[in-house]
Amino acid sequence: MSPLLSVVDVGKRFRGLVAVDRVSFTVQPGEIFAVIGPNGAGKTTLFNMIAGVLAPNEGTISFRGERIEGRTPDAVCRLGVARTFQIVRPFPGLSVEDNVMIGALLHRTDMAAARRYAREVLATLDLFDKRDFRASTLTLPDRKRLELARALATDPKLLLLDEVMAGLRPTETDRMVEILRGVNRDMGVTILLIEHVMRAVMALAGHMLVLHHGAPIAKGAPQDVVRDPKVITSYLGQETI
Amino acid sequence: MISLWRDMNRRGQVTVALAFVLLLFAPVAATRYVLSVLTLILYFVYVGQAWNLMMGYAGQLSLGHALYVGLGGYVSAALWVHFGIGPWLGVFPAVGIAAAFGAAIGWLGFRFGIEGVYFALLTIAFAEFTRIGFDHIGFVGGAGGLFIPYEQSRLGEWWNLRGSQLFFYYLAFCLAVLAVLLTALLARSRLGYQWLAIREDETAARALGIDVFWAKMKAVLISSSMTAIGGVFYAFYYNSLFPAQLFDMSRSIELILGPIVGGLGTVFGPVVGAFILTPVGELLISLTEKAGINAPGAKAIFFGLILMTIIYLVPTGVWPWLSQRLGFTRRRS
Numbered sequence: 378m379s380p381l382l383s384v385v386d387v388g389k390r391f392r393g394l395v396a397v398d399r400v401s402f403t404v405q406p407g408e409i410f411a412v413i414g415p416n417g418a419g420k421t422t423l424f425n426m427i428a429g430v431l432a433p434n435e436g437t438i439s440f441r442g443e444r445i446e447g448r449t450p451d452a453v454c455r456l457g458v459a460r461t462f463q464i465v466r467p468f469p470g471l472s473v474e475d476n477v478m479i480g481a482l483l484h485r486t487d488m489a490a491a492r493r494y495a496r497e498v499l500a501t502l503d504l505f506d507k508r509d510f511r512a513s514t515l516t517l518p519d520r521k522r523l524e525l526a527r528a529l530a531t532d533p534k535l536l537l538l539d540e541v542m543a544g545l546r547p548t549e550t551d552r553m554v555e556i557l558r559g560v561n562r563d564m565g566v567t568i569l570l571i572e573h574v575m576r577a578v579m580a581l582a583g584h585m586l587v588l589h590h591g592a593p594i595a596k597g598a599p600q601d602v603v604r605d606p607k608v609i610t611s612y613l614g615q616e617t618i
Numbered sequence: 619m620i621s622l623w624r625d626m627n628r629r630g631q632v633t634v635a636l637a638f639v640l641l642l643f644a645p646v647a648a649t650r651y652v653l654s655v656l657t658l659i660l661y662f663v664y665v666g667q668a669w670n671l672m673m674g675y676a677g678q679l680s681l682g683h684a685l686y687v688g689l690g691g692y693v694s695a696a697l698w699v700h701f702g703i704g705p706w707l708g709v710f711p712a713v714g715i716a717a718a719f720g721a722a723i724g725w726l727g728f729r730f731g732i733e734g735v736y737f738a739l740l741t742i743a744f745a746e747f748t749r750i751g752f753d754h755i756g757f758v759g760g761a762g763g764l765f766i767p768y769e770q771s772r773l774g775e776w777w778n779l780r781g782s783q784l785f786f787y788y789l790a791f792c793l794a795v796l797a798v799l800l801t802a803l804l805a806r807s808r809l810g811y812q813w814l815a816i817r818e819d820e821t822a823a824r825a826l827g828i829d830v831f832w833a834k835m836k837a838v839l840i841s842s843s844m845t846a847i848g849g850v851f852y853a854f855y856y857n858s859l860f861p862a863q864l865f866d867m868s869r870s871i872e873l874i875l876g877p878i879v880g881g882l883g884t885v886f887g888p889v890v891g892a893f894i895l896t897p898v899g900e901l902l903i904s905l906t907e908k909a910g911i912n913a914p915g916a917k918a919i920f921f922g923l924i925l926m927t928i929i930y931l932v933p934t935g936v937w938p939w940l941s942q943r944l945g946f947t948r949r950r951s
């Protein structure tokens with residue numbers, strides 16, 4: 378099977394600082410792939426290059442065989458790559474439903490159909506009852522869900538999730554894991570996620586990549602990666618497993 | 619449009635219908651003066667709505683909309699005065715030229731990331747340059763002004779906008795109604811939602827696949843075109859055009875106060891705003907005249923105080939507050 382996303386030797390420097398250093402990996406259609414690493418490892422920068430926010434200094438990024446590095450964020454999204462932001466950015470003055478409606482309108486021209494779909498997505502994410510709330514009045518967990526709902530409404534083939542579990546309580550995390558499983562299994566959406574919450578990563582990911590100072594230090598199945606001494610010293614420490 | 623109607627409850631629908639009917643039959647009872655004030659109100663509803671599309675919905679602050687009024691007015695008036703081309707035809711080049719200016723401003727601003735107040739400065743600069751330019755274009759009378767001559771024989775040629783006060787009232791009425799309908803339509807369209815997204819958060823809008831540049835360009839193009847039609851109306855209603863008067867920044871400000879007071883990004887905000895501010899302005903003129911206060915700016919000071927009070931009391935605009943207080947909107951289910 379040809380990969381859905383392939384990142385080859387991608388690098389990004391901010392002036393002198395090497396934020397991402399020759400990173401390569403592939404994501405297969407239908408899988409859940411996790412990127413982990415300590416703060417400042419370059420995870421978000423990597424996402425921003427895939428999503429078209431930043432152009433890499435070197436390397437290539439292909440989505441469904443098509444080169445996408447250096448394209449604009451909206452063009453990448455229209456191809457089928459949706460993303461959430463680490464620091465959530467819902468449209469604060471709009472209702473929850475209208476937030477999702479905007480996503481649903483990307484590939485829909487019929488307003489009624491878009492609204493129906495937006496509500497469907499809201500129901501999937503337990504936000505249906507709050508659809509008339511202004512987004513600015515939501516709690517952080519709800520905002521995270523809204524962010525996900527909005528991205529999902531654009532009918533992505535690949536979903537980039539930047540720490541959607543951060544700040545959630547354990548029960549909320551479990552629910553989110555369940556939701557993401559459903560999204561992956563039932564909607565057929567491939568997921569690439571950045572996550573610090575190892576419990577969620579272990580429960581979801583089929584493959585993972587560990588970044589440290591921008592460089593990939595381990596890659597593979599989660600069970601193997603977390604036993605890797607390099608990963609334990611640089612990131613996981615003793616506490617996690 | 620239909621959804622605008624459906625989203626209102628019985629009360630809201632009755633109120634809107636009542637207002638429509640009242641305005642439709644206002645000339646039966648209104649004196650000539652009242653009719654002229656109503657005409658002015660409806661004109662401000664129209665141009666306010668045009669500005670509201672750009673600022674209230676797409677979030678792009680223009681402080682130079684007088685530019686489009688002026689261009690629309692000058693182009694149509696010049697075509698009529700010099701070539702005898704009537705305004706129904708002249709409106710097309712008028713709109714075309716205003717839209718071209720809008721496109722230039724939009725392209726400069728949006729292509730090079732000039733945003734917020736800097737974009738507003740750009741719009742002011744264009745209006746000011748154009749004013750100075752028109753001061754020196756002899757063809758349209760320069761600073762001395764351009765006049766549409768009064769011709770007894772043409773009186774009643776409504777097809778050339780040579781009508782009576784009554785005619786202009788109904789023309790303004792049609793323009794205002796059409797502007798409200800267009801806003802309602804756009805607000806519920808795909809483009810309308812893209813505008814809202816951009817207004818709220820451009821980065822997030824982009825991440826959802828919205829071509830921000832084009833959506834903003836469409837906002838400027840639609841808004842400038844609409845405003846230019848208001849300019850054509852202005853030219854043939856007042857029959858005299860001076861660059862210093864038409865393109866002045868105070869004109870741009872005057873036109874945006876209605877939507878701000880009434881409620882930005884709402885369909886009826888600019889309507890309510892114009893119906894509050896224009897009569898207040900007219901009232902102040904006659905009051906200060908009666909009281910014999912002819913200190914320059916006296917009217918402006920009172921007007922400013924009233925404005926401040928309203929904005930202090932209802933910061934998001936009168937219409938959202940009003941429609942909630944009177945229970946006009948229906949909770950969507």
Ligand SMILES: Nc1ncnc2c1ncn2[C@@H]1O[C@H](COP(=O)(O)OP(=O)(O)OP(=O)(O)O)[C@@H](O)[C@H]1O
Pocket residue numbers: 391394396414415416417418419420421422423463
């Ligand atoms: N726009 C930027 N300009 C300059 N430096 C940046 C920029 N964005 C990120 N950096 C730097 O690049 C490095 C990687 O940052 P990045 O945000 O990708 O890390 P991260 O792995 O997402 O961290 P976290 O877990 O805290 O979210 C950091 O040192 C950061 O300070």
Ligand SMILES: [Mg+2]
Pocket residue numbers: 420421422463
């Ligand atoms: Mg990050």
